[in-house]
Amino acid sequence: MDERTRADVERAEAALVEHYPRLVRLAYLVLPPSMGRHRRVLTAHGLVQRALPRTGRRRHPDGGLPAQRGPLPENGYDLVRLRTLRLALAHEGRAGRGLPAVPQVWGLRLFPRAGGADELALEQALSAVPASVRAALGLWQLEGLDEDAVRALLERAGATDPEAAQRAAEQLDRDTGAGAAALLNSGEFDPCTVQTRPTDLLRRRQRLRAAVALAAVAAIGAVVAALPGGDGAPVGRPSTPAEQALDPAKLLRTRNEQWSDTARVDFTAWPARGRQAGDKELLGRALRVWAAPPAGTRITASAGTSTRPPDHPPQLLYAGLIDNVMVVVLHDGERLVRYAEPEDATPTLHFARVDDADLTTGAALVIGRGNGWMRYLLAPWISDVAVRDLLAPGAPPHGLHVAPDGVTDRIPQPPPAGGGCGHWPVAQFRPSTRIGAPVPPFLLADLNDLVPVHLTYVPPPPAGAAGPVAGQREATDPAALATWARTACGLGALRGAGVRSVGNWAFAVQRLPEGGGSATWVCTRADTWRGPGSATVRFLPPAVRPGDPGRTAGRSDGTAACSRYGPHVVGDVPWRSPSGKWYLLAAGSPDVDGLDATGALRATGKGPALAAPAPGPAPAAEVVGRLRNGGACGRSGRRGGGPARGAARGVRLGQESGQKVSGFAVRVALRRAGAGTGGPPARAPGT
Incomplete structure (x- = not known):
């Protein structure tokens, strides 16, 4: 158990107030990026405010977290930094839970100022590593601690394998060409300087109506259950295909290695990937928007592609955060459906017909797109991808980094219509030798x-x-x-x-x-x-x-x-x-x-x-x-x-x-x- 005097708590409070922006930035970095920027901002502030210790004896320090290991920190700042770090690390793997009790914001969405291409690339890289690696990078680059101090602090905060986390943080810093220290100190990672936007007004109104209707149904059900002979037992009935199609628990998922042992090498052989592939709330939201797009939803369909609702449970291909946008990709056997949920905008749906796809035409899909760039999500049978310019046939292709979940780095887009034609980038793919018969490299163009x-x-x-x-x-x-x-x-x-x-x-x-x-x-x-x-x-x-x-x-x-x-x-x-x-x-x-x-x-x-x-x-x-x-x-x-x-x-x-x-x-x-x-x-x- 842990005792702290009133003087200890007062010193910790003074340190917390003095270094509040610094602590919130560290907490924001360690929290899972999959939470979304709005929730990360609020959670980071809440964790730092909860990091203030109490006086007297406590059986469960840190609100139920394990007791500290080793001696107590020597000063107030070390104490609140350790407690902040432990609270932030505890959110790994449970990003879908509710926000801390304070602060609460209703009707607004908060997010830091957008950074440039380097900041976005670092954010994407951070989203693919564990919280302990993000913590090691923050303690090193934001707090200025040396290797021994970082390792000791991670161990006391309860991080698993601090040495491995430190090595991964060093590798991540080397991969960041612009320097992680400068990027982490930019506005992209400052949760104390935020912008505000309203939440989705139409969705908020629909949720309010749905809550009222649900309350009415619950009241009627309670009355019926209270009637003589009414035992309140639900009447069993089989669900319809349309209802099953909207159930995230019934989404089809292909096993990871099926592509290497199948005669049908197309989108049906893709496994479900992405950090949010188990987020039933996100998946259910994507299915509901597909079935009944709310007003304001942006819908894009490739020529000749139907936008009809699903009539059977589709296959899940991907669910995760791409450039601060939650993305879900589904496949119903005939079409790909990409659901995108920006934090500060209405959702979008993109439909594309892909029946009769094969090893080449089913090798990639566009998972994200921006101003002059795009990213591919690769098929599991692609072992290597590079970018080349069609207008420079003699120039060799240059390799492209691919994240563990199959998402590529940004690829430049061809010039827009009317913008000249000085270059035309395409991607060159090399299939895995495990696919069976030898297949030469091939080109795909966006x-x-x-x-x-x-x-x-x-x-x-x-x-x-x-x-x-x-x-x-x-x-x-x-x-x-x-x-x-x-x-x-x-x-x-x-x-x-x-x-x-x-x-x-x-x-x-x-x-x-x-x-x-x-x-x-x-x-x-x-x-x-x-x-x-x-x-x-x-x-x-x-x-x-x-x-x-x-x-x-x-x-x-x-x-x-x-x-x-x-x-x-x-x-x-x-x-x-x-x-x-x-x-x-x-x-x-x-x-x-x-x-x-x-x-x-x-x-x-x-x-x-x-x-x-x-x-x-x-x-x-x-x-x-x-x-x-x-x-x-x-x-x-x-x-x-x-x-x-x-x-x-x-x-x-x-x-x-x-x-x-x-x-x-x-x-x-x-x-x-x-x-x-x-x-x-x-x-x-x-x-």
């Missing part, structure tokens, strides 16, 4: 949806090749990266369209007249999760810089063009040689055996390429491809702009025919049908 887009590549056909081309492969070899460097900026037009994958098919290589070098014809195919896709044909002449864009020859939406179901495509552009002479250039896919130009400019050629002298930049000509089986490739797609804007004349995406027909008949038939086909025939191995 296009403002919840799920990133898989990038692929099909190389040019060998010289003189005929028939189907080789299957698509991952866009990570030098040839693929060189092609993507010249087409990456076109990805901006696909933002928010619910795109699943985008592939570059280099369907032809053409020698240019007058020794102008070689040009590559590329068809970029974008497939959506809902089925329809779009195709864009580009002409890539020799480039001065790796990222020089090509010329768009045309685009077709809602089509099977450039897919494996119709691998026939023809494109044509006007081109000016170094001597100033104009040509009409055209090329077709490997099954094209000849090209015919009709109209104001008439020309014909054998093989999949044509170069005809032209009177100017825009000859009124139509180009039709003749297939080896006697069919024809006609037009399907919009023309680009004139040469002044760097666009080409058009693209012809053909459909195979069993009979020889005129170019006019093919064009009329395709215009009436409004569709075409073409493109590479197969998926990449392993995808």
